[in-house]
Amino acid sequence: MDQPTIGILHPGSMGAAVAACAATNAASVLWCEAGRSTASVARATQFGLTAVTTLPELLDRSDIVISLCPPAAAEDLARDIAVHNFTGVYVEANAINPERTKRIAELLEPTATVVDGGVVGSPPVRGKSPVLYLSGPAAATSRLEALFAGTAVQATTLGREIGKASALKLSYATFQKTSRLLVALAVGMAREHGVDQELTEVASRRTESYLAEPEYVAKTAARAWRWGPELDEAADALAAAGLPPEMLRAAASTLARWDDVKDDGELTLTDALDRLARP
Template sequence: MGKPTVGILHPGSMGAAVAACAATNATAVLWCEAERSPESAARAAQFGLTPVTTLSELLNRSDIVISLCPPAAAEDLARDIAGHRFDGLYVEANAINPERAQRITALLEPDATVVDGGVVGSPPVRGKTPTLYLSGPAAATERIETLFASTAVQSAVLGTEVGKASALKLAYASFQKTSRVLVALAVGMARGHGVDQELIEVASRRTGSYLSEPEYVAKTAARAWRWGPELEEAADALAAAGLPPEMLRAAASTLARWHDVKDDSELTLTDALDRLAQP
């Protein structure tokens, strides 16, 4: 089997960087320009991805398609792909709950082979090495491991059951992202009473506490548009497991207060806390 052609759906900051890593072991990495923003086009060009004009061209030419998009769009996108009778390997790499991953698999099979994926870590740029967890048919997960061999994306197979990779991704995100929201609330409360510096001083005595990194609050605010829907997915996964989902739903609704500062890298801690205090 020669090098595959890969298609990336919606090359955002994670998707474009992951796709660029896939290019190491692929003939080409394609993306579809239709209805995408100038920012997407600039990002795709920066990472050396090959533009095509229609989704059907991308699907006809690709052996492997990787779906990395906002979680809410994952199922509609899969339905579009199913409508084109795509018959290659589909990597469902979105932060979605395991039941949704299984529904997407049912939509795309038997034409396509589906691998469940979950990326843990930052986009693979500037020395970062995220892990792409995989679950699904053994021959298919092996092809994805080969695709990312010797790149900044490390792959790890969790077994043959679709849903495992999604579950691991959401279990990790539920802790890590909700913890960041709790930091913002704690610092916001302390600031309201003029004791925020003292709070940070208390926290800094405990190494490894997210509370000792209040500067991350601004990054949390800029990513809230992505993190909120992800925590809603995690809340659904908790509910499906018979566990109480309310804490994650509350974290998601807290993040919603920051939706208007999407990807704002200029945001300061003060700005972020001010916005949080205004419903």
């Protein structure tokens, strides 16, 4: 069985957990510690990743490199990789729109084999099992399916066309993330008029309504720094398809009101709504 060496770029909460799953069927999983924060070092240590000191070393030793970083950094990171003429499989797994994914593929090919990836779901910890959707060359996507076989990450191939996985990821994010933001607005309005409890009761009569889970608003606020840029990417994808992007632009602008509570696990519903009400 193929036991490739994996390189994970910018191991955040999703990237580090996905990399740890890859370790099940890999010879080793590397990450580059140069310029990374103490939080990144702690995550990499927690998930048993092997540190290397420079990006060239990571690229020289890796057969497959997985890019999971904030959307805005995706192309700059790919440019850094392109300088070193990486010859393995590059998995562009960031939440970016299909046109950006195609630009990255053009930047890295023909030296590297580029696979489009999109992770749908929560990081694979504590029983969570996200799906890594893939599109690209068949040999490379098959290799990635084998890499994650038997792990908490379900790798599923959509086809050979670069952009398909990114499109599915952002299509899902368009509803999933915007609907949670609408909950914050609805609960905030209801609270202003003293009917927030009644709103929750009304919503509870329907199945699977996010309005029945107002406590999720605080989690939305803590993730706003990531979700805003992702919705901007989805807006670009809508515009490219001739569809109106304004709602997602507005959602991203609304999320920006929570930029100062990045990853705040102690945030309460009241705190989140109070911050949303302040420009």
